[in-house]
Amino acid sequence: MTVSPDFSAASTAVTAALGAYLLLGEPWLGRRLYDSLARRRDTEPRALVGYFTFVLVFWWLFAALALLALLLSPAMAASDLGIAAPESPVSTAVVIVAVVAVTVVSGRKMHDLAEGGRNVPGLASIRAMLPRTAQERRLAIAVAVTDGICAELVYRGLLIAFGVGVLGLDLYAAAALSVLVYAVAGFYQGRSGVIAFAVVGALLAGLYVSTGSLLLPVVIHVALSVRDLTLPEPEPIGSVPTYEPAAKGS
Incomplete structure (x- = not known):
């Protein structure tokens, strides 16, 4: 894969501002929003609906x-941002399947474990985002x-295009920065x-660089996100079953 993005001054400013927010603002805001959701989840019926709606608006923005x-860079092609067919369509299709x-x-295995009260690694950390109703599941x-x-x-x-075209990094260094x-x-x-995101991010960046297209990373990302966000909510840590004493016969 090779990219040679030619950013205009306006495009550079837009991307630099977005990148600065993602690096410095997103971790702080994401933590505050999730902590707020976790506090309100059991007392406000529409807390998760509001949270998901906010996330949808921000991501599409x-x-x-x-x-x-x-669009602000007339000399830059869509393929410089990975909007292109993969270099090996057949191999990509096989990997996707x-x-x-x-x-x-x-996902089925993790679902069975969660329903059975067994530990699913990492599930507790997104507990507040797991849907309980049909509407929440659709939004998830x-x-x-x-x-x-x-x-x-x-x-x-x-971000990889920005690293190559504006920061002057080689493709792999730009991928590492992303x-x-x-x-x-x-x-x-x-x-x-942070560790989990780094591992998944490295995998997806590697797939993007090796295929020259965002198609495979998008499919994998969607598949993993759908799997994780539709799992049953785990029991709170430290919770124990409540046993009712057997009724005594008269």
Whole structure:
């Protein structure tokens, strides 16, 4: 994969502002919003609906800014942001089928574990975002799809192009920088969240660089997000079953 993005002055300003927010503002705001949701989740019936609606609006705004950066740079091609067919369509299709199959199987396993009260690694850190009603479940799926599309366009497509075209980094250094920015977005889940985001971000950035397209990263991101955001809510840590004494016969 090779990209040679030519950012205009206006496009550079838009992308720099967005990148600064993602690096410095997003971790702080994400943590505050999630903590607020966790406090209100059990007392305000529509707390999660409001949270998901906010997330949807913000993500599509970020995607619009990424497309604006492209439109403001007449010399930059859509392929510089990963909006292109993969270099090997057949191999990509095979990987997509395999990833979806693995995600479905692992999702069923995780669902059974959660329903049975067993520990699912990482699930407790997103407990407040797990849906309880049909409306919340529909919004959760919408957020998962939006997250997969918009996050890949912004973090992989735009930020890697910015690193190459504006910062003068080589492709792999720009990809590493995008992983760093993406990792801090997991701060709302604590240190484990930052690590998890870094690992997933490195995987997705590697797939983008190796295929020259955002298609595979988007599909994997959506599949993982849908799987995780539709799992049953785990029991609170430290909770124990309540036993009723057997009624005595007269």
